[in-house]
Amino acid sequence: MGTPPQLTPEQRKAALAKASASRKRRAEIKAQIKNGQVGIDEVLSLAVTDEAVGKMRVKELLESLSGVGKIRVITLMERLNISPTRRIQGLGRHQLKELRNEFVKTDAAVKPGRLLVLSGPGGVGKSTVAAKLRQAGEFWVSISFTTRTPRSNEIEGRDYYFVSDQEFSQMISDDLFLEWAEFAGNRYGTPQRQVEDALRQGKNVLLEIEIAGAKQVKAHLPQSVLVFLEPPTWEELVSRLEGRGTDGEQRRAERLELAQEELAAAAFFDVVLVNDQVESVVRKLIELAQN
Numbered sequence: 001m002g003t004p005p006q007l008t009p010e011q012r013k014a015a016l017a018k019a020s021a022s023r024k025r026r027a028e029i030k031a032q033i034k035n036g037q038v039g040i041d042e043v044l045s046l047a048v049t050d051e052a053v054g055k056m057r058v059k060e061l062l063e064s065l066s067g068v069g070k071i072r073v074i075t076l077m078e079r080l081n082i083s084p085t086r087r088i089q090g091l092g093r094h095q096l097k098e099l100r101n102e103f104v105k106t107d108a109a110v111k112p113g114r115l116l117v118l119s120g121p122g123g124v125g126k127s128t129v130a131a132k133l134r135q136a137g138e139f140w141v142s143i144s145f146t147t148r149t150p151r152s153n154e155i156e157g158r159d160y161y162f163v164s165d166q167e168f169s170q171m172i173s174d175d176l177f178l179e180w181a182e183f184a185g186n187r188y189g190t191p192q193r194q195v196e197d198a199l200r201q202g203k204n205v206l207l208e209i210e211i212a213g214a215k216q217v218k219a220h221l222p223q224s225v226l227v228f229l230e231p232p233t234w235e236e237l238v239s240r241l242e243g244r245g246t247d248g249e250q251r252r253a254e255r256l257e258l259a260q261e262e263l264a265a266a267a268f269f270d271v272v273l274v275n276d277q278v279e280s281v282v283r284k285l286i287e288l289a290q291n
């Protein structure tokens with residue numbers, strides 16, 4: 001082994017801070033795995049773009065899964081030839097595939113879930129409705145990847161996976177998206193495998209995405225139900241965008257200009273719902289998934 005590099009006190013401090021943030025991130029993810037918020041499949045995908053997650057040891061990942069005992073972890077790692085200290089980012093293609101097969105079981109007897117795609121102009125209330133549906137536990141709500149910077153109230157892995165332009169381009173080349181689109185200067189994409197796995201496992205899936213993406217989903221999966229959310233009036237849409245307070249004046253003007261084009265797309269959708277009351281939209285979406 002060569003001599004370690006000599007670090008200045010500042011470099012040393014920065015390295016320690018980075019390592020500590022990284023450990024905190026891994027602890028967060030492990031807690032989410034334990035309580036079932038994220039599955040192994042999502043963690044393996046996240047590890048491609050999130051360095052801290054990529055550095056998690058495979059053993060720790062497996063031991064965090066509820067119902068997976070230490071013995072099964074050891075046997076499985078031996079079978080797949082994964083050394084006890086291997087990190088997720090060091091796994092080979094074959095090992096990744098085998099791990100997925102081991103835990104993402106599909107049952108031929110399970111009736112596939114319904115795929116609902118919720119679209120509509122920015123500010124109409126899509127994410128509000130999606131959050132309620134997630135809470136209600138009736139849908140598996142897909143988490144998109146985006147190149148947009150997080151808003152102050154947003155959390156990585158809950159609202160989006162925030163990635164760089166370069167990482168997003170790599171994901172496109174790797175064919176990881178069911179659909180992706182550019183919106184107001186940023187790119188957004190739906191991870192393909194997670195959605196398809198959830199449907200195969202019989203879960204109803206909700207995508208909350210913009211219109212060009214919704215059309216791509218329909219082209220790939222014609223059985224999907226495209227739902228267009230409309231504001232009660234144009235004035236109400238303007239007031240919701242202002243009330244949300246997440247965009248500056250310039251950005252809001254851009255979003256409103258886009259919204260005019262978006263409203264014209266309603267005719268393409270299978271179902272149009274007016275978002276007057278969030279609760280009633282939520283009820284109707286649950287009914288649609290059960291039909």
Ligand code: ADP
Pocket residue numbers: 120121122123124125126127128129240241243244275276277278
């Ligand atoms: P989108 O995701 O479509 O861009 P949001 O869910 O962020 O829109 O909603 C925009 C704003 O409108 C938020 O401040 C939200 O609280 C509010 N809102 C959403 N649905 C309703 C509704 N039915 N009535 C009144 N305000 C709403």
Ligand code: 5GP
Pocket residue numbers: 120121122126144145148179180181183188189190208209210211212213214
């Ligand atoms: P926001 O920046 O307000 O979170 O989202 C901007 C727009 O991008 C919204 O219309 C939202 O529905 C859409 N969006 C979010 N995730 C995706 C995605 O994965 N694919 C596509 N096509 N649009 C998305």
